[in-house]
Amino acid sequence: MSNPYREIFRAPGAKGFSAAAFFARLPLAMAPIGIVAMLSQTRGEYWLAGAVSATFALTNAFVSPQISRLVDRLGQSAVVVPTTIVSVVAFIILVVAANQGWPAWTLFASAFFAAVMPSIPALVRARWTEIFRDRPELNTAFAFESAADELVYITGASFSVGLAVSLFPEAGMIASTIFLAIGSAAFLMQRSTEPKVRAIDAEAPQHSAIWQRPVQIITLALIFVGATFATAEVSAVAITKQLGEPSAASIVISVYALGSFIVGLIIGALNLKMPLQRQLLVAATVLAITSLPLLVASSSVALLAFAVFLSGVAISPTFITAFGLIERRVPEAMLTEGVTWVMTGIGIGMALGAFVSGWVVDSFGPANGFWVSVAATIAAVIVIALGQASLSGTRAPSSATATQLAE
Numbered sequence: 001m002s003n004p005y006r007e008i009f010r011a012p013g014a015k016g017f018s019a020a021a022f023f024a025r026l027p028l029a030m031a032p033i034g035i036v037a038m039l040s041q042t043r044g045e046y047w048l049a050g051a052v053s054a055t056f057a058l059t060n061a062f063v064s065p066q067i068s069r070l071v072d073r074l075g076q077s078a079v080v081v082p083t084t085i086v087s088v089v090a091f092i093i094l095v096v097a098a099n100q101g102w103p104a105w106t107l108f109a110s111a112f113f114a115a116v117m118p119s120i121p122a123l124v125r126a127r128w129t130e131i132f133r134d135r136p137e138l139n140t141a142f143a144f145e146s147a148a149d150e151l152v153y154i155t156g157a158s159f160s161v162g163l164a165v166s167l168f169p170e171a172g173m174i175a176s177t178i179f180l181a182i183g184s185a186a187f188l189m190q191r192s193t194e195p196k197v198r199a200i201d202a203e204a205p206q207h208s209a210i211w212q213r214p215v216q217i218i219t220l221a222l223i224f225v226g227a228t229f230a231t232a233e234v235s236a237v238a239i240t241k242q243l244g245e246p247s248a249a250s251i252v253i254s255v256y257a258l259g260s261f262i263v264g265l266i267i268g269a270l271n272l273k274m275p276l277q278r279q280l281l282v283a284a285t286v287l288a289i290t291s292l293p294l295l296v297a298s299s300s301v302a303l304l305a306f307a308v309f310l311s312g313v314a315i316s317p318t319f320i321t322a323f324g325l326i327e328r329r330v331p332e333a334m335l336t337e338g339v340t341w342v343m344t345g346i347g348i349g350m351a352l353g354a355f356v357s358g359w360v361v362d363s364f365g366p367a368n369g370f371w372v373s374v375a376a377t378i379a380a381v382i383v384i385a386l387g388q389a390s391l392s393g394t395r396a397p398s399s400a401t402a403t404q405l406a407e
Helices: 004-008 014-024 026-042 046-074 076-100 104-114 120-132 137-166 171-188 213-242 246-269 276-296 301-311 315-329 332-364 371-386 399-406
Strands: none
Touching: 004 137, 014 026, 014 120, 014 137, 014 171, 026 046, 026 076, 026 104, 026 137, 026 171, 046 076, 046 104, 046 120, 046 332, 076 104, 076 120, 076 171, 120 137, 120 171, 120 315, 120 332, 137 171, 137 246, 137 315, 213 246, 213 276, 213 301, 213 315, 213 332, 213 371, 246 301, 246 315, 276 301, 276 315, 276 371, 315 332, 332 371
8 A cells, every 4th residue: 555645745846845844834833932932031021022922923813814815916936035034034133122122112013024924834735736736635735734733833832942941042033033034945946836826817806815705614613723722731731730740731732732643644644535524524523522521631640641632633634624625615816815814713713712711720720721622612613514515615716717707
């Protein structure tokens, strides 16, 4: 039996752009926590560190789809080169401002401009789609990228904090900026795999991909799924601290991502015949069911780690099918933007999940934080179930195609 992952990397250029994209996307995990680690040490104020980090994360969440929309219209190189330069320069200014004690407004301003960093996960998935469009290998490629995303979040955050603590406060942010600059340059140098720009009728109304019904449904569902990420992190930290083993929190969080990573690779190797919208509903349902053991897992670190591992098994399958549906249902000329909106939904969910679960933990105790996960996953199932009819449709035509059909 052939290895499906070996097969996708036989495509010319696949190894190169995928490897470069892995390093280019590390700042997605390294920068937010790196800002906190840097400013909490150089300024000694956690509220300021958190506020600057939130400025970066939320601005990036809302700006990234607009950047990706330009990518769909102008091409990856034309947009990613200038936005990456702006982001790298802004990160450098942020590091200098933190080191030299510049006024607080310079921290917020540099974080704001650094947030124009393009969505590398969306760009790399667009390249895979260009190679394997409407072929079963695309599901394997998306599974691989979901696994890569998991590795980024497992290693990136801990690496950033480790550098800041063991070397000097700015070390994590400097490493993150270097990865962004070199990884993005290596990614863009591989022009042979860059997706071609699909023509859009200039006279037709130019709407954002978010007005596509499938994008709305999947983005909303993944806001709820994203909330479970932050809830797991906040609750794990609170419970392990209550148990007198705060250092075990990093192990518990890593186990959460490990479960998703393993199952994602397995799913990617299969060629499932079930319609994608049904697969998404099944994955979300499993996610909701496996969140229930979390409610009774606060008595020991071992039990908590097992419950968290179990709750993570359906994360990657949910992502794989979600991105697969975006590729199938969104016009080709809006693909990068459509994928980025889904990534934005995850980011918004993580921010909201951290806030709500933190409030629940403070108000009702660490063991009750996981109720947020249960509620969020049930909400995701409801959204996906109600959207089955829209998700089962055919790909919406691009503006140009629609105009030709009308004629």
